[in-house]
Amino acid sequence: MSFTNKKIIAGNWKMNGLKNDAWKLTNDLLSKFESPDEKLGFEMIICPPATLLSEVVSMVDGSPIKVGAQNCCDKLDGAYTGEISPVMVKDIGANFVILGHSERRSYYGETNELVAKKAEAALNQGLTPIICIGETLEQKENGSALAVIEDQFLNSIPENATIENIIIAYEPVWAIGTGKVATLQDIIDVHTKIREVAEKKFGSQNISILYGGSVKPNNAKDIFSLKDVDGVLVGGASLKADDFWAIAMASV
Ligand code: PGA
DSSP states (O other): OOOOOOOOEEEOOOOOOOOOHHHHHHHHHHHHHHOSTTTTTEEEEOOOOOGHHHHHHHHHTTSOOOESSSSSOOSSSOOOOOOOOOOHHHHHHHOOOESSOOHHHHHOOOOHHHHHHHHHHHHHHOEEEEEEEEHHHHHHHHHHHHHHHHHHHHHHHTOOOOOOTTTTEEOOGGTTTTOOOHHHHHHHHHHHHHHHHHHHHSOOOOOOEEEEEOOOHHHHHHHTTTTTOOOOESSSGGGSHHHHHHHHHHOO
């Protein structure tokens, strides 16, 4: 387990939301926390676009909601036009950063090696990286999914990672935004594999693993029933406060 023994409910807003949307969504979520204290059975992390981080961080200040970025640079500062450094992410008050999402790997050419460098830089700033790994449909169909997962896991994790300071998100590429959720057996198989590889690398299986890919209120309970699932990374359904909250409540 990482920073928590509770289920982690992480929302990835992707490139969605203007100031007004962020204000409404965040307020709607805040209003659902009746008693903002540690008795809650889950940890909620929301990851808005970079333009909204500052706004959302101030809105959730003093509440149980935590904030993450969706990406960061592997460099700390300098002539890297358009990039956002992990120092900046930390400075703005976020504590997490999603790294190696399949959309970044496929649309922006991010390799395992780059993801590992970003994660190393993020860890050095005290951020918790949520490192995404997952096979494509083709890899699933040709039987190489577990080998791909092992390779991505071992090569996307930096030297300064420990079993406690990172979170892994298993997100089968074919399940992201498609409405096709992985079967419970798929999730068990891959999470078991990740734990085996973690054992080899770190000497412990006790790493936080989120499942992501078309998690919705109607399938969340089944997903949380799996003991190997430490939480979920939610895309589309995290843009609706009611749905995101329903997913969170399915974890307790
Ligand atoms: P989805 O996205 O829930 O819309 O499938 C998940 C993700 O990409 O993190």
